[in-house]
Amino acid sequence: xxxxxxxxxxxxxTLAVLAAAPMAEPASAEPKTLRVAMHADVRTLDPFWTxxxxxxxxxxxxxxxxxxxxxxxxxxxxxxxxxxxSEDRKIYEFTLRDGLKFHDGxxxxxxxxxxxxxxxxxxxxxxxxxxxxxxxxxxxDDKTFVWTLKEPYGLLIDILAKTGTSxxxxxxxxxxxxxxxxxxxxxxGSGPFVFKRDEWVPGSKTVYEKFKGYVPRxxxxxxxxxxxxxxxxxxxxxxxxxPQTAQSALVAGEIDYLENPQVDFLPILESTPGxxxxxxxxxxxMGILQLNHLHPPFNNVKARQAMFYIINNADYLxxxxxxxxxxxxxxxxxxxxxxxxxxAGSEVYKGKKDYKKAEAxxxxxxxxxxxxxxxxxxxxQYINPANLVMIQxxxxxxxxxxxxxxxxxxxxxxxxxKKEPPAQGGWNIFITGTxxxxxSSPITHTSIGMGCxxxxxxxxxxxxxxxxxxxxxxxxxxxxxxxxxxxxxKRAYDQVPYISFAQWRNPVAYRSDRLTGVLSVPSxxxxxxxxxx
Amino acid sequence: xxxxxxxxxxxxxxxxxxxxxxxxxxxxxTPGDPAxxxxxxxxxxxxxxxxxxxxGLDRPIWEQFGLYIGNLVRGDLGTSIFSNMPVxxxxxxxxxxxxxxxxxxxxxxxxxxxxxxxVAAWKAHSSIDRVVMGxxxxxxxxxxxxxGYLLIYVFAIQLRWLPVQGYRPxxxxxxxxxxxxxxxxxxxxxxxxxxxxxxxxxxxxxxxSEDYIRTAHAKGVATPSVLLRHALKNAxxxxxxxxxxxxxxxxxxxxxxxxxxxxxxLGRLTVDAILKRDYPIIQxxxxxxxxxxxxxxxxxxxxxTFFDPxxxx
Numbered sequence: 001x002x003x004x005x006x007x008x009x010x011x012x013x014t015l016a017v018l019a020a021a022p023m024a025e026p027a028s029a030e031p032k033t034l035r036v037a038m039h040a041d042v043r044t045l046d047p048f049w050t051x052x053x054x055x056x057x058x059x060x061x062x063x064x065x066x067x068x069x070x071x072x073x074x075x076x077x078x079x080x081x082x083x084x085x086s087e088d089r090k091i092y093e094f095t096l097r098d099g100l101k102f103h104d105g106x107x108x109x110x111x112x113x114x115x116x117x118x119x120x121x122x123x124x125x126x127x128x129x130x131x132x133x134x135x136x137x138x139x140x141d142d143k144t145f146v147w148t149l150k151e152p153y154g155l156l157i158d159i160l161a162k163t164g165t166s167x168x169x170x171x172x173x174x175x176x177x178x179x180x181x182x183x184x185x186x187x188x189g190s191g192p193f194v195f196k197r198d199e200w201v202p203g204s205k206t207v208y209e210k211f212k213g214y215v216p217r218x219x220x221x222x223x224x225x226x227x228x229x230x231x232x233x234x235x236x237x238x239x240x241x242x243p244q245t246a247q248s249a250l251v252a253g254e255i256d257y258l259e260n261p262q263v264d265f266l267p268i269l270e271s272t273p274g275x276x277x278x279x280x281x282x283x284x285x286m287g288i289l290q291l292n293h294l295h296p297p298f299n300n301v302k303a304r305q306a307m308f309y310i311i312n313n314a315d316y317l318x319x320x321x322x323x324x325x326x327x328x329x330x331x332x333x334x335x336x337x338x339x340x341x342x343x344a345g346s347e348v349y350k351g352k353k354d355y356k357k358a359e360a361x362x363x364x365x366x367x368x369x370x371x372x373x374x375x376x377x378x379x380x381q382y383i384n385p386a387n388l389v390m391i392q393x394x395x396x397x398x399x400x401x402x403x404x405x406x407x408x409x410x411x412x413x414x415x416x417x418k419k420e421p422p423a424q425g426g427w428n429i430f431i432t433g434t435x436x437x438x439x440s441s442p443i444t445h446t447s448i449g450m451g452c453x454x455x456x457x458x459x460x461x462x463x464x465x466x467x468x469x470x471x472x473x474x475x476x477x478x479x480x481x482x483x484x485x486x487x488x489x490k491r492a493y494d495q496v497p498y499i500s501f502a503q504w505r506n507p508v509a510y511r512s513d514r515l516t517g518v519l520s521v522p523s524x525x526x527x528x529x530x531x532x533x
Numbered sequence: 534x535x536x537x538x539x540x541x542x543x544x545x546x547x548x549x550x551x552x553x554x555x556x557x558x559x560x561x562x563t564p565g566d567p568a569x570x571x572x573x574x575x576x577x578x579x580x581x582x583x584x585x586x587x588x589g590l591d592r593p594i595w596e597q598f599g600l601y602i603g604n605l606v607r608g609d610l611g612t613s614i615f616s617n618m619p620v621x622x623x624x625x626x627x628x629x630x631x632x633x634x635x636x637x638x639x640x641x642x643x644x645x646x647x648x649x650x651x652v653a654a655w656k657a658h659s660s661i662d663r664v665v666m667g668x669x670x671x672x673x674x675x676x677x678x679x680x681g682y683l684l685i686y687v688f689a690i691q692l693r694w695l696p697v698q699g700y701r702p703x704x705x706x707x708x709x710x711x712x713x714x715x716x717x718x719x720x721x722x723x724x725x726x727x728x729x730x731x732x733x734x735x736x737x738x739x740x741x742s743e744d745y746i747r748t749a750h751a752k753g754v755a756t757p758s759v760l761l762r763h764a765l766k767n768a769x770x771x772x773x774x775x776x777x778x779x780x781x782x783x784x785x786x787x788x789x790x791x792x793x794x795x796x797x798x799l800g801r802l803t804v805d806a807i808l809k810r811d812y813p814i815i816q817x818x819x820x821x822x823x824x825x826x827x828x829x830x831x832x833x834x835x836x837x838t839f840f841d842p843x844x845x846x
Contacts, residue, residue: 043615043809049584123580181583183617201626202616203805204797240698241792241801248685248697249795379808407564410810414566417578457578 031209031233032532034515037246039260041239042206045195046183048123048166053435056165057524060224061208061235062103063169063189066094066113067161068224071280071520073339073440075161076225078217079108079170079190089152089476090135096143099215102172102190110139115176117168122180124166126159126444129473154481155443155473163224163523164438192216192228192528193235206237208527221529223521228528231517235527250275250509256532257510257518259525262381263321266507274513279505283522284328284436286335287316287386288447289499290458292428295421297367304496306361308349310397311390313501319385321504330503333448333492335436339478340485345493355397362399371403373422375430377412386431386501416457430457436503437523442469442488450497460497534838538831545827552823553605553816557598560812566590567614567810588614601816610820611813613806620817623802630700631798634721634790635783637714641722642729643776649726650733650772651760654741657734665730672727681720681793688716698795717794721787725779732775736768743767770837777833781826 040054047059068078077083081097100108114137121127121134133153139145147156160168169191175184187195193208200206216227238255240246243262249255251272261269261277269275289311297303317327330336331343331350343350372394376387394400403422407415412430420426432447439445449469452461468491472484508525510518517529568585585591589600604611610620653665689697695716701709740746741764749759788800799818806814 041805043613045617179587181587185617201797202613202618202623203802204626204795238699238795240795241805242795244682245685245698245793245795248690252690252693252697254697254699408808410566410808411564413569414564414810417566417569417581454579 033234033236034232034257034527034530034532035236035238035255036257036527037238037240037249037255037259041203042200042237043202044183045187047169048120048180049183051124051165053165053524056163056167057237058195058206059167059169059189059191060524060526061191061193062187062195063171063191064100064108064228065160065167065169065224067157069161069163070225071223073223073437073522075157076219076222078225079113089154090149092147092149092156093140094145094147097215097217100190101213101215103188103194103211103213104172105213106172107142108170108190109142109173110145111142112173112176113145113170114139115173116170119171119176119178119180120166120168124168125446126155126162126441127166127168129443130156130159151474152476153473154476155441158441159443161225162441162444163521164435164444165524167524190214192230204239206239208235208237209233216528221517221519221526223519224523224526228526230528231531232527250511253511253514256515257508257525257530259508260506261509263323263326266323266326266509269509274511275509276512277507277509278518278520279326279507280520280522283507283520284335284503284505285382285433286330286436286439286503287320287382287501288432288434289390289501290416290430290432290447291460291496291498292422292426292458293460293497294419295426295428296370297362297365297372298428300365301495302361303365303367305348305494306358306365307496307499308493309354309358309361311349311393311499311501312353313349315389315393316386316502317504319389320382320502326505326507328503328505330500333439333489333500334442334445334485335440336503338436338440340440340442340482342482342486342489344486345490349493349499355399358397359399369399369401371401371422372428373403373405373426375412375415375427376404376406377409377431378406379408382433382504383409383431390429390431419459435523442472442485448492448497450495455497458498460495462491462495462497465491465495465497534835538835541831541834545824548827549820549823553602553820554598556816556819557601560810560815561594561597565810567812605820610817613814614811615809620813623814624799624817624821627797627799627802629702630791630796631783631800633700633703633710633714634717634787634796634798635780637718638721638725638783638787639776639780641718642725642779645722646726646729647733647765647772649730651737651765653730653734654737654764655756655760657738662734666734669727669730672723672730675723676789677720677724677787678789678793680723681717681790684716684720685793700796700798714796717790717796720793721783721790725783728779729772729775733768733772736771737764740764740768773833773836777829777836781829 038054038057040052042054042058044050044055045058047055047063064079066079067075070076079096079100081095083092083094085092096108096110102108117137121131133150135148135150137145137147149156169189172188175186175188178184187197192211192214194211196207196209210230210233216229219226221227221229240249243265246258247261247265247269250258250269266277270277291298291304293299313331314329317329321327328336331346332341334340334342374391377383391402391404394402415427416430418426422428434447442448446456449455450460450462450465452459455461465488468484468488472481472488475481475484514533516531519526519529568581568588568590589597612619613623649665653662656662685697688695696713699713701713703710746759746764749763788804790796791798791801802814803818
């Protein structure tokens with residue numbers, strides 16, 4: 001065969017292959033699909049297996065809860081039809097609503113609820129505490145179950161209504177019986193959406209379809225409470241790793257909803273017709289400057305108190321959230337714009353910085369110029385700039401020797417668990433954050449616990465603080481809890497479990513020219529109630 | 534030829550064993566704890582320990598390695614720690630976008646680069662040569678993500694001709710696939726265009742100074758024929774080498790392009806797995822990439838025999 005003939009044959013073959021390739025399918029009635037870009041991709045399907053927020057978002061799509069919080073963060077019944085409490089406030093009897101079904105068509109029964117709560121209680125911090133005070137949780141019949149407490153613990157309903165991870169979802173008894181430290185294999189909930197496992201591409205796309213058998217409550221939707229009426233056929237979570245691309249996709253209309261737009265792009269989004277930016281007042285993040293209480297200098301309370309004379313809270317705000325509308329200078333360990341807001345004890349932190357006073361306190365604590373090891377996560381959107389601000393503030397004090405170690409966030413989360421001295425692979429300081437919602441309750445606020453060995457990384461230790469936390473849990477109404485919160489705040493500023501800095505909102509952005517009914521919530525965004533043109 | 538191919542294939546086995554050992558040790562000695570990443574920020578140390586035990590990460594390293602090798606021999610690349618899906622399934626989901634992007638970028642690069650290199654060599658040291666080489670320098674210098682953002686701004690947002698992001702599979706229609714891959718292929722192709730054009734020019738310059746080229750001109754052969762039939766074919770070996778290396782690199786994923794254009798390819802899968810310490814995915818992918826590289830090298834070596842009969846002998 002000549003070269004010319006070979007080339008002609010190759011061309012003809014290529015054209016034939018292209019012609020035979022399937023062309024676009026003819027247009028047919030397309031399902032109404034809501035395309036959403038969340039802050040992370042759905043990688044783990046078991047909502048109890050991790051505290052990552054995205055697992056809670058996934059769970060909220062496919063599962064339902066006994067109670068939910070409304071837009072004012074007040075607990076409301078969801079799967080529960082009615083309940084009553086004994087006079088001594090120890091026995092709670094719950095009755096489930098009619099018509100509750102799992103996605104496989106089987107009815108939701110009390111046995112499913114009991115098994116689910118036990119599994120959740122083995123993993124969730126607030127759940128563990130609840131079960132410490134639980135005498136028994138039993139199903140009386142298919143629709144009724146009884147929760148008996150050892151003491152009149154006042155937070156049962158509030159904890160069941162929590163919207164911070166891990167949310168107490170109800171799953172089938174079959175999945176709920178799986179070891180809490182092993183992932184469930186099947187995702188069958190009774191929530192308003194069905195998970196489409198065959199279309200799931202981890203790290204790329206997660207698809208949910210409307211569950212036609214869902215029976216919503218009759219009340220209007222409010223926060224996570226009320227009627228969960230689904231008004232679209234499908235929801236696709238599209239993971240857009242690049243913030244610029246996510247912003248462009250929203251502007252071009254390729255996605256409808258962007259959960260966490262990067263702050264830099266907000267002016268562009270605000271000026272684009274058809275795009276709305278909004279946020280719930282309590283939706284936000286608070287910074288945590290975590291100190292290691294096991295090793296010098298921060299094993300001494302004087303050194304921890306000295307930090308208030310060095311760290312300037314306001315410096316972080318402009319670095320993390322440049323738009324003043326998103327900023328909140330907050331001195332409350334329990335967050336601002338929430339019921340437990342209090343800055344009791346924060347006078348030094350609010351006051352003028354005094355490096356001489358700080359130096360004197362460090363000396364009292366026995367500090368002799370040893371390096372302070374800082375775990376600096378360089379790849380995190382707000383943790384990196386917050387670290388840079390903190391390092392500059394500490395350097396400005398003039399007397400501290402710093403050992404700044406740059407690493408990725410994955411390395412930080414592994415290294416912060418080490419209890420060895422800093423010189424042997426441990427640490428003195430790392431920065432992280434928590435949601436305002438999580439920190440608004442001393443019980444769900446994991447980082448503030450001062451339970452020594454049982455505490456969160458940093459292992460703060462103060463028995464009096466823990467007694468006050470318990471007292472908060474047993475307070476019988478909001479006013480009583482507020483009083484305890486004030487005492488907790490004073491104790492926290494005295495013993496310094498960590499340094500809280502900044503509070504900033506995380507708005508959502510969506511196409512208001514085609515979406516209506518978007519609910520404003522301070523936590524995981526719900527996809528029901530949204531209508532698309 | 535058959536014996537040669539078989540010999541080369543057998544030689545890959547010790548290569549793959551070394552790669553498997555190296556990647557396993559490197560991962561397990563690197564700081565990071567997948568159990569902590571899985572558990573999330575609000576988990577307690579006890580919860581993290583529980584997850585670590587369930588995943589078998591608390592076992593001695595030699596035991597973990599033994600299990601890993603045993604699975605590998607059976608063709609089992611393991612299961613993702615996070616998604617609980619087999620690594621082979623995850624790779625299968627990502628293979629088509631990566632392959633299509635790699636092929637498209639290479640087609641774009643080769644289609645422009647080779648003519649550019651040939652023209653630059655033919656008109657060496659002229660203004661055309663300088664323009665072509667200047668463009669090639671630009672292709673190296675401008676980062677892929679910047680090219681990507683500019684292309685998105687012009688063609689997707691302003692002109693609305695092409696989508697901003699995403700990948701349409703071939704099963705949903707060729708036109709959708711081509712539209713979704715056009716901008717990423719162009720962005721990625723530019724960098725390779727620069728490289729291939731330079732190599733083509735250098736290789737052509739060497740060949741154009743040969744006696745047989747002078748003889749062809751003296752015989753009155755037309756310039757296009759001299760360039761394409763006589764010179765380019767003899768200059769092809771280094772060009773094909775570079776194209777082969779480029780294809781192997783593209784197969785293993787070009788993370789930045791995939792991230793900017795949201796192409797669910799192998800590159801992003803690898804980087805996400807590294808950041809999350811999803812050991813089975815990282816190990817499985819590196820084994821696959823090593824295997825692909827070896828096979829591409831073999832294909833390139835075989836292709837030499839078509840361009841240069843002396844190698845065939």
